[in-house]
Amino acid sequence: MASDTKAEPRWLDVPTPDVHLRALSWGPDDAPIALCLHGFPDTAHGWRKVAPKLVDAGWRVVAPFMRGYAPSSTSTDGSYHVGALMDDALRVLEAAGPTGRDVLVGHDWGAIAGSGLAAMPDSPFRKAVIMSVPPAGAFRPLGQVPDAGRLAAQLPRQLLRSWYIMFFQLPFLPERSASWVVPRLWRQWSPSYAADEDVALVLDAIGAPDNWRAALGYYRATIRGSKPPPRYADLHDHWLSPLRLPTLYLHGSDDGCASADYTRWVEPSLPAGSRAEIVDGGGHFMQLDRPDDVARRIVDFIGAGTSAS
Template identity: 75%
Template structure:
């Protein structure tokens, strides 16, 4: 397949560079990347989705070059949701569009899947369980089984608390990024992907923006008013048919969490665990991931 094209989308507070694959009149599969990754992380799955009849549209998330920094300073989940909706509008919605979110894209995707009157017809959430899976606190089914996950998860999630520290995290990009790729997807050679990440968030102001996602979420700061309504949805259960994918070898979050995800999914949803894949399953097992996705979202021309 040819190299992707691109469009630039002006959203409130940010200009987003968006990679595109496939014919401009096909239904859209809007793909949202996470951390520490870029829109290039969809490069292996995109051709397979295009072959199935989809147009793949993948923005660099706000703060990730060549998208701009957020001039409004917001890296809240509601802002990420708003960006996704602006990208869909700019790309040309068809009424048959879907979204696919990985890591932070999955967190934003949880909100998009829960919002009423969504312009999307189906959702694919990858590698990060939607928060509704573990609600309400204190009354989650199989609470004992879930509790056994907590000690190991705290160790896996060391970076989240580390990112809350002053001064030190801002000087850590060069060792944190490759370490997380090794930890989260053991055995995957991530040299090319790490180079893409360095180009996107290697500069100090860009790295600070990437840290801003974690700081806004953990500190529960209030989003700007224009994102508040969207932001309110991300803790809710999905309303649309949703496919949840998780790599069995994920070193970021256990694939066992799929047990709790399954209980909050609406009718028409599905869960699949991908063998020989870690956190970045779309890069490690693109054929298997694309097959699961196409089986779920269908072939528009079929």
């Protein structure tokens, strides 16, 4: 299916009881959906280089701004739990019009929510693509993880890379840090990418105090182990579970957020029909710094939308 790769995306509005979500949509309304979930610190615009290539392969790309990221709203009940992110994704799919042939693509926090959706026994998706953040289920139960000594050796360096997570748990200081944390993380995580445009897009989405607190809320809800509201509790239970859907796991070789070495533990944990691949030269935001390579790998795994079965 041919498409104008320069076409501007359309807007999709998805009201829910807790948030009002806005999503970008590329491609024809009758094509199967590739639901693309972004992470931190990023926006739905982060899919702009990959989306036209998926549309050319017969897919409709729908990319919501995650809760708290303008123009989506903040949460009325203050929930930034993984179960809430999963619920948002399902509501966006429902609003877009599920086809029974739809797939999920998740990066960073979108990968965490995507792993939960790929672990559901009744997931509405056919396949999943998980990028840059390993599924938590690959490391559970911890006592049975193969080559545990080698995994433990990764931890000191990972703790240094993850300094921001602990920083976000502090009172007061993190709330004033958006202007320097966002550009610093982009420089560290995708060192070969000129990120000025994307940093500006991110600050437009979460630079305001309420939105920045929402972005911090993802990390605070997870690290502090708070319980999600009852409406999200059942979904939330899945995000630590083994994946059930055939899954493509992608990790950039130059990712400054998390080492590509984790792929060795992810691959054996994936279900039948899955694979794990390292994108050579890719940083954390490889959908932007290696869009052609990433899009090719995704299409090779999910197939052509027009002939999906």
